[in-house]
Amino acid sequence: MQPPRLLFGLRLRPPNSFRSFSTTAPRAKKRSMPPKKAAAPEKKTLLGRPGNNLKIGIVGVPNVGKSSFFNVLSETDLGKAANFPYATINPEEARIPVPDTRFEWLCDLYKPVSRVPAFLTCIDIAGLTAGASTGAGLGNAFLSHVRAVDGIFQMVRAFDDAEVIHVDGDVDPIRDMTTIQTELRLKDIEWTEKALDTMKKSSRALGNTSLADKAKKEEMATVEKVLKHLNDGKIVRKGDWANKEIDVINSLMLLTARPVTYLVNLSEKDYARKKNKWLPKIKAWIDENNPGDILIPFSVAFEEKLAPMSAAEKEEAQKEAGAVSALGKITQAGYASLDLIRYFTCGPDEVRAWTIRKGTKAPQAAGVIHSDFENKFVCGEIMSYDDLKEHGNEAAVKAAGKVRQQGKPYEMVDGDIAYWKSGA
Numbered sequence: 001m002q003p004p005r006l007l008f009g010l011r012l013r014p015p016n017s018f019r020s021f022s023t024t025a026p027r028a029k030k031r032s033m034p035p036k037k038a039a040a041p042e043k044k045t046l047l048g049r050p051g052n053n054l055k056i057g058i059v060g061v062p063n064v065g066k067s068s069f070f071n072v073l074s075e076t077d078l079g080k081a082a083n084f085p086y087a088t089i090n091p092e093e094a095r096i097p098v099p100d101t102r103f104e105w106l107c108d109l110y111k112p113v114s115r116v117p118a119f120l121t122c123i124d125i126a127g128l129t130a131g132a133s134t135g136a137g138l139g140n141a142f143l144s145h146v147r148a149v150d151g152i153f154q155m156v157r158a159f160d161d162a163e164v165i166h167v168d169g170d171v172d173p174i175r176d177m178t179t180i181q182t183e184l185r186l187k188d189i190e191w192t193e194k195a196l197d198t199m200k201k202s203s204r205a206l207g208n209t210s211l212a213d214k215a216k217k218e219e220m221a222t223v224e225k226v227l228k229h230l231n232d233g234k235i236v237r238k239g240d241w242a243n244k245e246i247d248v249i250n251s252l253m254l255l256t257a258r259p260v261t262y263l264v265n266l267s268e269k270d271y272a273r274k275k276n277k278w279l280p281k282i283k284a285w286i287d288e289n290n291p292g293d294i295l296i297p298f299s300v301a302f303e304e305k306l307a308p309m310s311a312a313e314k315e316e317a318q319k320e321a322g323a324v325s326a327l328g329k330i331t332q333a334g335y336a337s338l339d340l341i342r343y344f345t346c347g348p349d350e351v352r353a354w355t356i357r358k359g360t361k362a363p364q365a366a367g368v369i370h371s372d373f374e375n376k377f378v379c380g381e382i383m384s385y386d387d388l389k390e391h392g393n394e395a396a397v398k399a400a401g402k403v404r405q406q407g408k409p410y411e412m413v414d415g416d417i418a419y420w421k422s423g424a
């Protein structure tokens with residue numbers, strides 16, 4: 001057997017030199033059986049599309065600052081920002097670097113030629129209005145743009161400005177949040193009803209004996225349960241589902257299954273003084289309707305003011321305003337809402353963050369770099385960022401015995417630093 005290929009600079013031992021529990025080793029004294037451990041609780045399946053290339057879409061009623069936010073976030077002018085409703089028609093996409101102090105620290109340590117942080121893919125979507133689910137305006141087309149994303153940044157207008165038209169006549173974030181949630185839910189009802197219809201048609205021939213038929217019946221029962229949940233006025237991501245049900249839900253690609261981060265767009269003044277008459281009501285609405293969802297107050301106007309400034313000017317302006325830019329925090333929250341984590345590869349050539357979903361095993365994590373690393377996976381030499389930070393350098397982490405050889409079953413932890421070994 002060929003020795004494994006050297007990846008990312010660490011010396012390798014061939015796989016057969018790993019310590020194994022050989023049958024020729026002296027036998028340990030027979031001990032009495034340890035008491036049985038309680039079975040580990042079943043791991044919850046994640047809601048949403050599997051994969052690492054997940055996207056977050058900016059959703060909200062028209063003319064509330066979605067495209068302006070997209071532009072400051074992406075440092076582009078791709079978003080069609082304008083003071084009239086439905087300025088945006090076609091979605092625009094950008095990759096936003098996710099701020100991470102660990103990444104910065106690793107770059108300082110390795111001083112690599114190339115540095116690649118983790119990215120969040122963000123999409124600017126057209127405004128949704130009441131009736132979108134039944135096709136009002138371009139409602140159906142716009143909702144299909146929401147279906148193409150995995151998570152939602154929901155832009156909520158809480159700034160007063162007579163110059164900026166609101167499609168419903170006045171500023172009322174609670175009405176707007178209710179509108180969006182209702183439209184997404186109604187669309188989910190329609191979508192689920194269709195799925196159920198199709199299943200019912202093909203179920204006529206189902207018998208009672210074969211396992212496949214039983215599975216189909218179970219699946220249909222889950223879809224019926226989801227439909228009832230939606231018809232009861234509830235959204236999918238706030239349901240309590242068993243893993244088997246989550247598998248069915250994930251195949252339905254429902255809009256209300258997507259995680260939502262509420263971004264409350266304030267005036268510059270309100271953001272600086274950290275006060276706005278709507279904020280307590282918005283928080284109460286979220287606590288009542290979608291407990292646990294993240295709310296981030298910020299100001300698109302303030303971010304737009306900072307955008308063209310140099311780093312030094314930005315610092316000065318933030319000090320003067322007594323407020324800091326929220327863009328980094330928003331990007332991090334969006335990334336986390338999609339259950340994304342990252343591991344690092346480090347060396348003098350490159351320090352790079354690789355995005356994976358929580359629960360990803362070592363071979364699939366290696367496969368994000370190259371499919372060969374997954375297909376010919378041997379093992380990973382893994383240390384945690386915290387250990388590296390504590391010991392100061394790789395050699396010291398090794399000397400402390402904290403570089404671990406991890407095999408196929410290893411589940412990656414956020415902040416792992418990995419050196420993959422793959423077969424030739």
Ligand SMILES: Nc1ncnc2c1ncn2[C@@H]1O[C@H](COP(=O)(O)OP(=O)(O)OP(=O)(O)O)[C@@H](O)[C@H]1O
Pocket residue numbers: 060061062063064065066067068069080081082083084085086087088089125126127128159161164265266267268299300301302
């Ligand atoms: N915090 C704020 N204070 C004052 N004006 C704002 C604020 N945020 C956004 N605006 C203004 O609101 C208007 C609409 O912005 P934008 O085009 O980004 O909205 P949108 O949600 O993308 O609209 P659409 O749904 O039509 O695509 C712009 O004139 C923008 O400058």
Ligand SMILES: [Mg+2]
Pocket residue numbers: 066067068079080081087088124125126127
């Ligand atoms: Mg827009």
